């Protein structure tokens with residue numbers, strides 16, 4: 209259902225996303241890559257499904273190797289690691305219908321759906337994890353019954369809520385990719401979150417500046433139009449850049 213983005217399409221996404229949030233950037237990328245689906249459908253993909261799509265798009269755009277740079281939280285040493293998209297892409301099939309999941313914990317029967325872009329965008333305090341998790345839960349818990357009787361979400365015991373939250377996280381494990389890292393210098397072990405949206409966007413940003421610089425150099429030298437320069441294969445463009453000593 210997705211297609212690869214051309215140079216000009218990706219530049220267009222970058223330009224529109226420069227001043228946007230991470231949620232918006234992810235949606236801009238998906239809108240460009242899956243143009244036949246309306247925005248509300250894309251926004252309803254669970255965060256894990258969204259991230260699986262973005263991993264595939266990243267693979268098509270810049271290849272399957274992900275070069276990450278992390279700093280050891282203990283000694284500060286720089287760690288370079290190379291991941292393959294296939295190591296961290298857990299989902300291969302994307303479902304476009306909003307799925308609901310049922311779970312029985314003790315005497316409680318709970319029905320929920322997975323958090324999506326609209327839920328995350330609605331958070332009033334996205335950096336406050338307790339509040340954010342409460343707000344997500346309120347949006348995503350659909351019904352709760354205790355021994356057959358309807359129970360308001362607020363009245364579900366904390367222990368039951370914790371189990372539901374754990375279950376949700378396991379169901380959408382693609383949404384929270386944790387890398388187990390260890391420092392070769394000080395032997396410290398820790399977990400680091402891999403966020404495909406910020407990783408991919410940072411690469412797109414670097415790539416876009418290079419595109420614009422090359423357009424500038426070639427347009428200055430030959431007077432060609434931006435669209436014509438962007439439409440060239442990278443190989444042919446590089447040959448011209450070599451000829452003018454860039």
Ligand SMILES: [Zn+2]
Nearest residue numbers: 280283391394
């Ligand atoms: Zn270290």
